[in-house]
Amino acid sequence: MLSTDLPKSAAPQAEFDFWLGTWDLRWVTPEGHPRAGTNVVTRALGGAAILESFSDPVGSDGYGYEGMSLSTYDASTGRWHQTWVDSAGSHLCFDGGLDGDRMRMTRHCVVDGNPVVQAMTWHSISASSIVWEWARSRDAGTTWELLWRIDYQRAEA
Numbered sequence: 001m002l003s004t005d006l007p008k009s010a011a012p013q014a015e016f017d018f019w020l021g022t023w024d025l026r027w028v029t030p031e032g033h034p035r036a037g038t039n040v041v042t043r044a045l046g047g048a049a050i051l052e053s054f055s056d057p058v059g060s061d062g063y064g065y066e067g068m069s070l071s072t073y074d075a076s077t078g079r080w081h082q083t084w085v086d087s088a089g090s091h092l093c094f095d096g097g098l099d100g101d102r103m104r105m106t107r108h109c110v111v112d113g114n115p116v117v118q119a120m121t122w123h124s125i126s127a128s129s130i131v132w133e134w135a136r137s138r139d140a141g142t143t144w145e146l147l148w149r150i151d152y153q154r155a156e157a
Helices: none
Strands: 021-028 034-044 049-056 065-074 079-086 091-099 102-111 114-123 129-137 145-154
Touching: 079 102, 091 114
Parallel strands: none
Antiparallel strands: 021 034, 021 145, 034 049, 049 065, 065 079, 079 091, 091 102, 102 114, 114 129, 129 145
16 A cells, blocks of 8 residues: 555544554664564454554663554544553553544643643555654644654565
8 A cells, every 4th residue: 555545435443454464663762773673563352443562672772662552443533542551651542543644643741841742643654664753742733853763664474
């Protein structure tokens, strides 16, 4: 599927199907260290939810990280909702949906006493790759700061 071929005509519950599968991940930390991990994304709960299992194994730097999310489509609001938990003790809740040729989910929170909007965006979507970005805005979404970019490649079957 090309980035312009997101499932616009498909049932809304299928809008996240591009993410299903086993993925090899690559990114660079803010300190400039290359990292690699995996993400396994499957349908769960009889197909009513999408379960993500993210793994960044412990590397030579002694750092490792794991996380899981559960995403569901709410037909009453036309929005997707995701709950994320991880090995650092985080619990984050997002909502969103398709925005043109991107899937975008946001959350509003307070960081160091200041309101912040955090966003996850999946874009450049094809059958074999996806780009995922994590960004924040300190001015209610007028400007954004990219914090983390992960390049997804579909794992060999």
